[in-house]
Amino acid sequence: MASKGRFRQEFRLKSFGLDHGQPRDFTRSPWFSSPVPFLMYRTVVCLYQVCTYATAHSIYGVSPKSLIYLTELGYIILTAHTVVSAVLCFVDFFGSRCHPKSSDDQTSFTEADVTTARSTDSLPWYYKGHWVFYNVVFGIGLYITIAYWALLADDTGPRSILFHAINCVVIVIDVSVSALPLRLLHFVYPSAFALAYVIFTVIYWVAGGTDVNNNPWIYTVLDYGGNPAMAGGIAAGSILVAIPLCHVTLFGLAVAREMLAGHVKRRSAKVDVQMEQRREHGLA
Template sequence: MMETARPCTKDEFRVKNFLLDYDRPRDFVTFQHCGTTVAYLIWRLFWALFHVVCIILSGVYSWQWAGHDPQQQVKWFIYLTDWCYFVLTVSTLVDAACVIYIYFCRTDIRNDISNEMTWYLKANWVIFNIANSAAVVVTLLYWGLVYTGGSVTVIDVFTHGVNAVYVMVNLGVTSVPVRFYHFFHGVLFGITYVIFTVIYYAAGGTNHQDKSYVYPVLDWSDPGTTIAYAAASILIAMPLCHFLLYGIYALRRCTSRQQSASYPV
């Protein structure tokens, strides 16, 4: 039984929505407006493969920014861009794994009979939230703070552009929900990365140019300025990007023609 989509209400801001409870798990394995479970499975498999290929290529072609010294190329692992793209890739792989498992083993969820929010869907949701916010933030930070002109590689375009476009398109066509309060998932991810850069700096780590920082804006030899940049990125930029994505989700719900009468609030 379907009903006309409802706009977001104050119910979204209940304290319970900090948690991962959700009573329509089928929304994690279907499109919002149309399509079949098989089509959705193909969608997830395609993007999982796409991002796996892209992240492998970003490592293979690390010589484009690190030179031909393997000791510099391995510093791929210190950059926020690569952390974020790695999380995005993991998210698409977990998405695909959940859809495959539910398609073949949990027909009750696939047919919208069960309202059990399983542990793997909860884990998927957390990774999804982190990957989405991180993709948008890293794209904005790269072009706003890091890029200083010069040539742009194909890998740059994919890891600082296509990633954010994918997030918004995927969010616009799938039924996966976004909770307003789940912005803190991305904040915790950001805090984790900043802590990593502090430890890396304290241990004498350098970037691919042998500078004593990962990014100039995260130069811990000037802690005052660095803390200001880090705090603004984590406590302002990350939540704002999540709220943007929540707005896309809310708009999607408002325009949906396939809302169930039992849609959770």
């Protein structure tokens, strides 16, 4: 999976697109043959995100102006992602129970399945939308964590840890345990989201908008009036460099997951073959 051919495919123009022949990669884990453990995982993460978001805002309060902050937007879309992911897993689980396959088709994530399925594009539109959302949420989420602690950190309280550290832990765990594909060229999606946010901050500043403390900026590093060179550099660097690098980091984690999962499957298959041979020879 992580061969030279695998990386060459990442730089083809069609890799900008959303063609993927195995829909169940979006609702299953490469680590389990049964969908139940991953369904439970998705449910727990979804409940965690919803409960922590609601609890944090009930304790610290929330106002409409909080929506101007990328941190707030990032946590909202991360929470929404966990809800959508859980719903898709439930739909897949109960759909597969209503339309069971024959015993010959029960095995999930075999090499033959992957090779055959990926030869065609059978991905429904809602999975494609989820795929774009996934790239945006995770790329922006990792960027928020790095940018906050590198440029803005002035508070190490529980709220900052929750919104700027644990959010990243959730992202890393999800990439590690899910089978959701990551493509290198899909960095365009989180970068497009960042571009839209930068445009919003400029419009907000021009319109005379202020932060929650009535300062004429949203973030001090985006003070277009007081330090336009720094603000422009931060904005451009985030869109063109930082966020693509965050996506590349997640891509590397996904490739490592694929390599390790493939290695485990091959070892398991080898052990199964050896056990079958022992049984055939009356040694087990």
